[in-house]
Amino acid sequence: MPKSAVPSAPPRLTIAKLARSIGVSPATVSNALNDRGHLSARTRARVLEAVAQSGYAPSFTAKALRTGRTQTVGLILPNITNPVFPLMAQEIEREVSARGQAVMLMDSQGDLGAQARALESLRGRGVDAIILVACRGTQQGDVPDGVILIDAPSNPRSDVSSDHFLGGQLAARHLLDLGHRRIGALAGPQNSRVAQERYRGAASVLHAAGLDFVPRVHSSYGLEHGESYAAQHLPGACSAVYAVSDSLAVGLIRGLQARGLRVPDDLSVMGFDDVVWAELITPPLSTIRQNAPAIARFAVRLAMGESVETRAVPVELVVRQSTRPRQV
Incomplete structure (x- = not known):
C-alpha cells in the first residue's frame, strides 16, 4: 500500500515577496511595519492594507539575527x-504582546536552586529582559543585575511590588473598626518578606491601639495550615483572625466549618490577595486586593527601559461577608 503523502507547508511569505506584489521596495514595507522612515500617509496605508490582506507575519528569527534581540521577555514565577x-503572568503577557514581543514562562516551584537555574537558562537563551517574582528566601546576591524583581518594598533590590505593609494596615483597621480587640493572626512564613510586611503592617495598627495579635502562628501558605489553625485554636481565644494570604484564610474557614462553627457569627476572618477563591468560599471573604495589572505594567515598562522609577503599588480593602461587628 502506498504511503499517504504528507502535505508540505506552504512557502513562507517574506517581506521581499510582499514588496514585489505591492510594487514597492522591501525597505518601504519594513518602514511601514515599524512606523519609521519618510513615507507618505497614502503609501503607508497601502502597504499596511496589503500586509493585513496577505496574512504576513514577521520572522522573529530573522529579526533577532538582524538586531541582536530575540524579542522575548523571560518571566519566572x-x-x-x-x-x-x-x-500576573496574564497581565505581563498582555503588556509584552502589545509591544510585539513574546513571553517565555518558567516556574521555580518555590525552590531557590530551581530559581537560579531558571535565571541561567533564560540568560543562556538570550532573552531581552527577565522579570522575576522572587521565591521565599531570595537574597540580593541571588538576583543578577538587569533582572526586574517583583518582591516586597523592604527588599532594596525590588523594582515593583504591592504595598504589602499598607495592606496589613488596612486589614487591621477594618477589624478594629468592627470593634474587635482580641485578634489572632495567621502570619505566614517567617522567611517571606511579603508575608512579614503584611503582618508588620497590621501589627503596627494594633500596637498603636495598645493591642497585639493573640494567638499568632507562623506557617507556610496553603489551605491545610489554615485548617490546622482552626483545629488547634479555640474561637474563644479571639473574635477575629487576620490571615496574610487568602489560601490561609480559606483553609481557616473550611476548618471552622468542619468543627460546626460559623463565620462570621463565631469568628470573623480577614484575608489578603483577593484570589478567585475569595468570592467562591461561603461566606465570601473580606480581603485585601492587589492591583496585578498595575504591577504588570510597571514591571514590563522597567524591563523595556520605558521607566526607571521604583513603584510600591497601592492595594485596596474589599469588604465581604466573612467579617462583621464584634458581638457583645
Whole structure:
C-alpha cells in the first residue's frame, strides 16, 4: 500500500515577496511595519492594507539575527498553581504582546536552586529582559543585575511590588473598626518578606491601639495550615483572625466549618490577595486586593527601559461577608 503523502507547508511569505506584489521596495514595507522612515500617509496605508490582506507575519528569527534581540521577555514565577501568579503572568503577557514581543514562562516551584537555574537558562537563551517574582528566601546576591524583581518594598533590590505593609494596615483597621480587640493572626512564613510586611503592617495598627495579635502562628501558605489553625485554636481565644494570604484564610474557614462553627457569627476572618477563591468560599471573604495589572505594567515598562522609577503599588480593602461587628 502506498504511503499517504504528507502535505508540505506552504512557502513562507517574506517581506521581499510582499514588496514585489505591492510594487514597492522591501525597505518601504519594513518602514511601514515599524512606523519609521519618510513615507507618505497614502503609501503607508497601502502597504499596511496589503500586509493585513496577505496574512504576513514577521520572522522573529530573522529579526533577532538582524538586531541582536530575540524579542522575548523571560518571566519566572515562584508557584504557577498559586492563583495570584497566573493573573500576573496574564497581565505581563498582555503588556509584552502589545509591544510585539513574546513571553517565555518558567516556574521555580518555590525552590531557590530551581530559581537560579531558571535565571541561567533564560540568560543562556538570550532573552531581552527577565522579570522575576522572587521565591521565599531570595537574597540580593541571588538576583543578577538587569533582572526586574517583583518582591516586597523592604527588599532594596525590588523594582515593583504591592504595598504589602499598607495592606496589613488596612486589614487591621477594618477589624478594629468592627470593634474587635482580641485578634489572632495567621502570619505566614517567617522567611517571606511579603508575608512579614503584611503582618508588620497590621501589627503596627494594633500596637498603636495598645493591642497585639493573640494567638499568632507562623506557617507556610496553603489551605491545610489554615485548617490546622482552626483545629488547634479555640474561637474563644479571639473574635477575629487576620490571615496574610487568602489560601490561609480559606483553609481557616473550611476548618471552622468542619468543627460546626460559623463565620462570621463565631469568628470573623480577614484575608489578603483577593484570589478567585475569595468570592467562591461561603461566606465570601473580606480581603485585601492587589492591583496585578498595575504591577504588570510597571514591571514590563522597567524591563523595556520605558521607566526607571521604583513603584510600591497601592492595594485596596474589599469588604465581604466573612467579617462583621464584634458581638457583645
